[in-house]
Amino acid sequence: MNRHEGIPVPPVAMVAxxxxxRLTPNGRKARRTRRVAAAAIAAGSGALVLAALGAFVRHGTTLDPTAPGNASVLVTGGSNGISRNPMYVGLAGLLVAHAVDRGSWQAWLPVGGFVLAMDRFQIAREEEALRxxxxxxxxxxxxxxxRWLDWRSVHAFRSIS
Incomplete structure (x- = not known):
């Protein structure tokens, strides 16, 4: 049994x-501009997460990140055509939005920690199960x-929008 089994690691890691x-300092300059940018990033990121969740529900496959071997369908279209992990990209995007809103370089450190943890632990385990x-x-x-985003993502986004 995997030591993370039963614990929904991605949302817990994102909340952490x-x-x-929240423990990082707030920047002082351009607060209104930061809020608008953060809101736009959060909206796009939230939409990406919801689109991916919706696709998994429509295809009748598992949403449980602790049991990737239970996947009944390989979802490759829509947001999953932009990234193999649109839910994690969206969660990272929500953290990016929060970092932008905070306005300090220190607020970016947890974003990097989240991406690294998802990439090395969660996604690697999921990919092994899916293979x-x-x-x-x-x-x-x-x-x-x-796996995350690259030039292919831009092309895929253009074809679905």
Whole structure:
């Protein structure tokens, strides 16, 4: 049994990172501009998370990050065509929005910690399970869709919008 089994690591890690950000100092300049930028980033990030959740529900596959081996369908379209991990990109984006709103360089450190933790621990475990479950189809998906975001994401976004 995995030591993280039963614990929804991604949302817990995101909340912990957000709380760590709250301990960082607030910047003083351009507060209104930061708030507008943060709101736009948060809206886009929240929409990405909701789109990914909706796709998983529509396809009838698991939403449980502690049991990636229970995936019944490989979801590759929509937001999952932009990133193989749109939920984590969206959660990271919410942390980015919070860092922008805080306006201090220290608020970016928990964003980096969250991304690193998801990339090295959570996503690696999920990818191993998905490779075992979906084989060659998952390998093809990995070849065409980035783990996080890259130039392919821009092209994929343009084709769905």
């Amino acid at each position: 990172a957000g709380l760590a950000q 075992g479950r979906f084989g060659e189809a998952y390998h093809r998906y990995c070849a065409t869709t980035p």
